[in-house]
Amino acid sequence: MSEKTVAVDPAVLSGLENYRNLPAAQQPTWPDAAELAKVQAQLSVLPPLVFAGEVDRLRDQLALAASGKAFLLQGGDCAETFADATADRIRNRVKTLLQMAVVLMYGSSLPIVKMGRMAGQFAKPRSSNDETRDGVTLPAYRGDAVNGYEFTPESRAHDPRRLLDAYHTSSSTLNLIRAFTTGGFADLRSVHDWNKGFTDNPANARYESLAREIDRAVRFMSAAGVDAAELRSTDFYVSHEGLLFDYERPMTRIDSRTGTPYDTSGHFIWIGERTRQMDHAHIDFMSRIRNPIGVKLGPNTSVDDVLELIDKLDPNREPGRLTFITRMGAPKIREALPKLVEAVKASDANPLWITDPMHGNGITTKNGYKSRRFDDVMDEVRGFFEVHTAAGTFPGGIHIELTGDDVAECLGGSEMIDEATLEERYESLCDPRLNHMQSLELAFLVAEELANR
Ligand code: PEP
Ligand code: MN
Numbered sequence: 001m002s003e004k005t006v007a008v009d010p011a012v013l014s015g016l017e018n019y020r021n022l023p024a025a026q027q028p029t030w031p032d033a034a035e036l037a038k039v040q041a042q043l044s045v046l047p048p049l050v051f052a053g054e055v056d057r058l059r060d061q062l063a064l065a066a067s068g069k070a071f072l073l074q075g076g077d078c079a080e081t082f083a084d085a086t087a088d089r090i091r092n093r094v095k096t097l098l099q100m101a102v103v104l105m106y107g108s109s110l111p112i113v114k115m116g117r118m119a120g121q122f123a124k125p126r127s128s129n130d131e132t133r134d135g136v137t138l139p140a141y142r143g144d145a146v147n148g149y150e151f152t153p154e155s156r157a158h159d160p161r162r163l164l165d166a167y168h169t170s171s172s173t174l175n176l177i178r179a180f181t182t183g184g185f186a187d188l189r190s191v192h193d194w195n196k197g198f199t200d201n202p203a204n205a206r207y208e209s210l211a212r213e214i215d216r217a218v219r220f221m222s223a224a225g226v227d228a229a230e231l232r233s234t235d236f237y238v239s240h241e242g243l244l245f246d247y248e249r250p251m252t253r254i255d256s257r258t259g260t261p262y263d264t265s266g267h268f269i270w271i272g273e274r275t276r277q278m279d280h281a282h283i284d285f286m287s288r289i290r291n292p293i294g295v296k297l298g299p300n301t302s303v304d305d306v307l308e309l310i311d312k313l314d315p316n317r318e319p320g321r322l323t324f325i326t327r328m329g330a331p332k333i334r335e336a337l338p339k340l341v342e343a344v345k346a347s348d349a350n351p352l353w354i355t356d357p358m359h360g361n362g363i364t365t366k367n368g369y370k371s372r373r374f375d376d377v378m379d380e381v382r383g384f385f386e387v388h389t390a391a392g393t394f395p396g397g398i399h400i401e402l403t404g405d406d407v408a409e410c411l412g413g414s415e416m417i418d419e420a421t422l423e424e425r426y427e428s429l430c431d432p433r434l435n436h437m438q439s440l441e442l443a444f445l446v447a448e449e450l451a452n453r
Contacts, residue, residue: 006259015288016252016261019245024281026125026243026274028146028158036160036246043250046167048264049119049174050238052255052290058237058267059292061113063320065396066352071110071450072323072397073101074239074268074354075439076117078431079124082144085169087176092404093118094180094236095194096436099207100443101234102191106210107447113237114181117401119174120240120266122166123247124430125274141429144169145244149429163247170265174238181236188231189218199406202414203440239268239294242286243275252289263289270294270325273359278308287313294323294399299332299360303343310349323352325399326384329360330376333383341391354397355384358431365411369422371432374412378445385449398446402434403427413438 030036064070075097077084093116101112122145131140131151138156141149145166148155180186191211198204218231242248242263251265263269269289273296275282286293293313297306306324314322324344328336333355344351357380361372381398388395408417408425409432417435426432434442 005256008254008259012254012259012261012288016249016285018288019249019281019285022279022281022284023277024245024275025277027245028142030158030160030246032160039160039163040246040250042164043167043247048251048253048262049167049170050264050267052257052262054237055262055267055291057235058113059318059320061111061235061320062292062323062352064111065113066319066350066394068394068396069110070113070396071104071108072113072115072352072354073097073104074115074117074397075100075400075402077121077403077428077433078401079143079429080118080121080169080173081149081429082165082169085173089403089405090118090173090176091180092197092436093402094177094185094404096402096404096439097236098186098234099194100439102188102194102214103207103210103440103443103447104450106214107444108450110450113397114234115237115239115268116177117239117399119170119177119238120166122169123241123243125241125243125272143430145247160246163244166247167251177236177238182233184232186232186234186236188214191215198404198436201437203437203444206444207440237267239270240266241272242269242282243272245281245285248285255290258290260290261288263291266291268292268294268323270296270323272296273298273327276309278305278312283309283312292320292323294325296356296359297324297326297328297340299328299336301336301340303339306340306344307347310344310347310351314349314351317349319350320352322349323354323397325354325356327356327359328380328383330357330379330383332360333380334387337384337387338391341387341393345391345393352396353388353393354399355381355395356399357381357384358399358401362431365419365422367419367423369409369419369426369432371422372410374410374417374434374438374441377410377434377442381442381446382449385453389453395449398442400434400439400442401431402439404436404439407433407435409433409435410438413441
């Protein structure tokens with residue numbers, strides 16, 4: 001039986017090229033146009049990483065979160081690297097997210113939409129084009145999809161062949177995620193197993209006691225004859241910042257069922273704080289794809305910005321289409337967020353609001369590390385809940401930089417990581433991430449906030 005296909009409107013195709021006429025911030029300067037063209041031709045015929053039907057399903061789930069009937073957990077590295085796309089590290093991140101999701105689900109009695117900053121988070125916006133070390137200036141590291149971290153001219157040169165490596169690394173990462181989350185590993189009857197291999201600590205102990213309760217509940221359901229598929233596997237979506245047009249455009253394909261474009265590089269794509277200029281390329285391109293779109297909102301976002309973003313990215317006011325990811329900083333959120341939330345509430349839009357309590361809380365330690373204080377992260381989360389509770393809107397999710405590994409990058413937490421410890425276990429090439437224990441602690445805090453609403 002042949003599938004029904006829909007003719008493509010030529011205006012849709014030409015619209016996808018419109019970004020080329022607009023200013024685009026944060027793009028690489030590839031040295032070799034012929035090499036880039038070759039890479040793009042290859043990318044454009046490689047299989048999609050995600051499918052339109054999955055993207056549509058995610059949009060429906062985000063619509064539930066926007067209306068208070070689900071909660072989004074989005075997390076992963078600031079910057080994934082090719083070298084760290086190993087089975088162990090991917091498994092630890094998936095386990096951490098599954099554990100956080102269980103804590104959140106148990107505390108809130110809501111379905112948790114699980115989403116990795118994974119399988120595509122290989123490109124980074126930077127505040128400076130260059131980096132200087134000991135009098136030597138080289139191009140800044142822009143993520144493994146663009147150049148290498150090693151501080152040599154060869155490594156820091158922009159190389160378009162890295163876009164293909166980004167595709168293949170995303171593909172193998174996603175393959176393992178799919179195997180883990182549908183092949184038995186995510187079975188709710190294995191809640192204890194997800195905690196294995198992590199060092200003993202207070203958050204793990206608290207998790208273990210919650211896992212015992214879940215175990216009892218699941219055994220009770222089994223005894224009562226319930227054997228739901230929902231207990232055995234889970235949906236798990238992937239997301240990244242849609243930064244590089246030379247990657248996102250060739251990965252954007254027309255869905256034969258509907259004749260509409262989907263960016264098949266990931267289920268959910270977000271626009272960063274540095275590339276959301278209203279008349280620039282990123283907003284234009286993302287407005288034309290069907291994927292649910294996120295936009296980061298920093299502390300200086302105005303009411304007009306927010307209303308204009310809604311008009312540009314969600315003109316049809318489609319449930320689940322648009323997510324605002326606020327990253328205000330703990331000292332600012334209680335002042336900066338209420339006016340935005342109130343203005344949107346008074347409009348006809350219903351975006352999903354989630355908190356990124358990481359990016360407004362950066363500090364540099366005395367010994368020179370980019371870090372964040374766990375207390376500031378927690379405080380921004382509390383502020384986010386306070387503001388939404390006061391406005392009567394739903395605080396629909398969290399967006400976290402985390403790793404399942406036992407790193408020391410953020411200060412504090414019950415392990416009380418201090419500045420000296422950063423020197424021993426700091427691995428991130430970009431922003432500092434919560435480690436496994438800090439991630440679980442944060443999940444318990446959010447679960448309490450959700451339970452107390
Ligand atoms: C990020 O998510 O890593 C990032 C760069 O965030 P923002 O755009 O909010 O600064
Ligand atoms: Mn970051």
